[in-house]
Amino acid sequence: MTACTGVPEGIDPVEDFQLNRYLGKWYEIARLDHSFERGLSHVTAEYSLREDGRVRVINRGYSAETGEWDEAEGKALFVGDQNVGHLKVSFFGPFYGSYVIFELDDDYQYAMVAGPDRSYLWLLARSPQVDSKLRQWFLARADELGFDTGKILFVEQKNPPVPESS
Numbered sequence: 815m816t817a818c819t820g821v822p823e824g825i826d827p828v829e830d831f832q833l834n835r836y837l838g839k840w841y842e843i844a845r846l847d848h849s850f851e852r853g854l855s856h857v858t859a860e861y862s863l864r865e866d867g868r869v870r871v872i873n874r875g876y877s878a879e880t881g882e883w884d885e886a887e888g889k890a891l892f893v894g895d896q897n898v899g900h901l902k903v904s905f906f907g908p909f910y911g912s913y914v915i916f917e918l919d920d921d922y923q924y925a926m927v928a929g930p931d932r933s934y935l936w937l938l939a940r941s942p943q944v945d946s947k948l949r950q951w952f953l954a955r956a957d958e959l960g961f962d963t964g965k966i967l968f969v970e971q972k973n974p975p976v977p978e979s980s
Contacts, residue, residue: 827900855970942971
């Protein structure tokens with residue numbers, strides 16, 4: 815069970831992490847693709863506090879194939895100390911996956927996140943567009959850490975379809 819909430823070898827979660835600064839909306843700029851996100855564009859993740867002290871996670875993305883927005887709600891908990899950027903996230907009952915924030919801008923404007931191994935990687939930002947310098951740094955850093963940069967997909971964030979009213 816710990817394999818799903820572990821940290822990839824050689825990758826360290828950020829320390830001095832402040833959850834209250836991380837809460838809010840993040841845009842997915844790039845990812846290593848997985849079945850649960852395949853075909854989705856305009857992907858966002860929104861984090862907020864739940865009444866029970868856990869973190870509410872709402873992931874949204876647009877499927878051009880179906881012409882609809884997909885949304886999943888999950889919950890996150892810290893794996894250890896609350897000042898370390900290592901959480902576990904669940905969208906499916908008792909099954910948790912690792913969420914390892916290993917690069918984080920001082921102003922909490924962008925973050926690099928891994929899963930339990932090197933097949934999971936995301937670049938998140940507070941705005942839907944980032945400059946080419948950040949994209950290049952992300953690719954270089956991911957390559958340096960052993961991620962398969964040839965499989966990284968940059969997520970379409972321009973001109974989002976009008977979301978359905980919720």
